[in-house]
Amino acid sequence: MRHSRVRSFLYEYARGELSQEKGREIENHLLSCHRCAREVEQIRTIVTATATHLRTASDHRSAEYWHTFIDGVEERIEARGLERVSPLIRILDAIGSLLRFRGPVIAITGGSLGLVIVGFLAIRLLRVEPVQPEEAVRADEEPAQVVAVDDRMGDYFRKSKVLLVGISNLKTADDRPFDLSAERRVSRELVAQARYLKNQPLDMRSARLIGDLEKVLIELANIKEEGGTPNVELIRSGIQRQNLLFKIRMAEALCDSTRFIQARETF
Amino acid sequence: MPSDDERRLIFDAQEGSRGAFRLIVERYMKQAYDIAYGVVGDHDEAEDVAQESFVRVHRSLRSFRGDAGFGTWLYRIVMNVSLNRLRKRKMKEQREVRMQTQYREQPGPDLLNVEQPDLRIHIERALHQLPTLQRAVVILRHINGMSTREVGAILGCSDGTVKTHLHRGLKKMRTRLGFLKVDGS
Numbered sequence: 104m105r106h107s108r109v110r111s112f113l114y115e116y117a118r119g120e121l122s123q124e125k126g127r128e129i130e131n132h133l134l135s136c137h138r139c140a141r142e143v144e145q146i147r148t149i150v151t152a153t154a155t156h157l158r159t160a161s162d163h164r165s166a167e168y169w170h171t172f173i174d175g176v177e178e179r180i181e182a183r184g185l186e187r188v189s190p191l192i193r194i195l196d197a198i199g200s201l202l203r204f205r206g207p208v209i210a211i212t213g214g215s216l217g218l219v220i221v222g223f224l225a226i227r228l229l230r231v232e233p234v235q236p237e238e239a240v241r242a243d244e245e246p247a248q249v250v251a252v253d254d255r256m257g258d259y260f261r262k263s264k265v266l267l268v269g270i271s272n273l274k275t276a277d278d279r280p281f282d283l284s285a286e287r288r289v290s291r292e293l294v295a296q297a298r299y300l301k302n303q304p305l306d307m308r309s310a311r312l313i314g315d316l317e318k319v320l321i322e323l324a325n326i327k328e329e330g331g332t333p334n335v336e337l338i339r340s341g342i343q344r345q346n347l348l349f350k351i352r353m354a355e356a357l358c359d360s361t362r363f364i365q366a367r368e369t370f
Numbered sequence: 371m372p373s374d375d376e377r378r379l380i381f382d383a384q385e386g387s388r389g390a391f392r393l394i395v396e397r398y399m400k401q402a403y404d405i406a407y408g409v410v411g412d413h414d415e416a417e418d419v420a421q422e423s424f425v426r427v428h429r430s431l432r433s434f435r436g437d438a439g440f441g442t443w444l445y446r447i448v449m450n451v452s453l454n455r456l457r458k459r460k461m462k463e464q465r466e467v468r469m470q471t472q473y474r475e476q477p478g479p480d481l482l483n484v485e486q487p488d489l490r491i492h493i494e495r496a497l498h499q500l501p502t503l504q505r506a507v508v509i510l511r512h513i514n515g516m517s518t519r520e521v522g523a524i525l526g527c528s529d530g531t532v533k534t535h536l537h538r539g540l541k542k543m544r545t546r547l548g549f550l551k552v553d554g555s
Contacts, residue, residue, distance in 0.1 A: 111533055114533070114536060114537070114540070145544055146540065148544070149540055149543060149544050149547070150512075152489070152493060152547065153493055153512065153513065159400070159404045159513070159514075160403060160404050160407035160408070160413065160416060161399075161400035161401075161403045161404050161407075163413060164403070164413075169396075169399060169400070172395075172399055172403075172417070172420075172421065173392050173395050173396060173399070175417075175421050176395055176421050176424040176425060176428075177388075177392075179421055179422070179424075179425045180425050180428050180429075183425055183429075
């Protein structure tokens with residue numbers, strides 16, 4: 104065997120890994136080659152030294168350590184498996200596991216919540232206005248009939264006032280007969296109007312005033328053409344005694360204020 | 371080539387058997403740890419590297435076809451993970467050195483204390499001062515006793531390259547451990 108080839112097998116020879124035949128060939132070469140012989144000695148030195156002193160690193164660890172080593176590998180594998188799963192899949196997986204293990208609870212909770220929402224919407228959509236008492240309706244409403252009565256009553260008071268003012272200012276110095284045809288006609292109309300108003304729902308003060316005015320107007324409607332001054336004076340005294348003009352003004356003022364308030368509330 | 375028993379274990383593990391995979395880990399964990407320690411030179415880091423290697427094995431187990439031995443395939447992974455770890459550590463050390471603007475000298479042979487009784491420390495230090503590939507070859511071939519062909523398969527190099535690196539590595543170690551007598555005392 105050539106020198107260069109022998110050198111390539113010196114390590115194996117020093118460790119005793121060669122076959123007997125190859126080992127004998129090396130030995131024969133070493134007898135004649137001091138360089139290779141020294142090389143073998145040096146290799147054996149390091150082999151012996153390492154075999155004696157260089158313990159394998161795993162011998163430093165205890166038996167318990169090697170038991171936990173396998174567990175550590177499995178933990179890493181599990182952790183790495185979780186890392187590779189995308190966050191979306193993790194969320195879906197969590198939802199799936201939640202439904203899988205707590206399905207009945209979630210179904211009941213979801214159903215209850217759905218019923219509450221449906222009920223709320225139904226109440227909102229099918230809401231029925233509460234029935235208000237009849238009196239409240241009357242108070243809230245502004246019935247055309249009441250408005251018409253007020254108007255007619257105001258008209259009645261205004262015409263009555265004009266008529267009574269005219270009667271009160273009538274000159275009676277010459278004792279000549281008066282032409283009271285117009286006053287009588289107006290009086291009859293006002294009496295008819297008063298009868299209508301008395302059948303309407305009126306406040307007590309207005310009703311009393313209308314009653315007092317009716318008496319005077321009846322007197323005036325029945326006065327004779329040639330009645331002369333005594334009859335007129337009688338009517339005048341009645342107007343003054345009952346203070347009718349003042350009461351009419353008060354009633355008109357009350358009517359106006361009531362209308363003003365109603366108009367403001369409506370507006 | 372793997373034995374029938376090992377082939378069966380690998381097949382079961384490929385099918386998802388947790389117990390089979392645990393047996394595989396149990397069978398190879400110490401050797402994987404030794405190789406990792408030989409490269410990185412630190413027990414905590416060796417543990418991390420070995421476990422990480424088994425995680426990679428688990429991930430790629432289905433792609434293992436059995437053309438080479440399972441051990442060869444596993445040790446190649448261990449070696450790759452170890453070398454990557456070593457590379458990162460060196461880069462980190464270089465960054466730290468640059469940041470500190472200090473040069474921290476590696477302990478060389480002149481720092482070896484011959485009078486120190488624990489010879490193992492000297493041998494380990496001499497081993498870890500070797501260049502990476504030489505160290506890998508020395509660890510696999512010399513310390514773990516693998517064949518030249520196996521080491522070549524693990525490191526992806528020829529038998530001749532393995533022999534060359536082994537020869538150079540051992541020569542450097544002998545130089546650094548020059549105080550050793552021929553009889554190994």
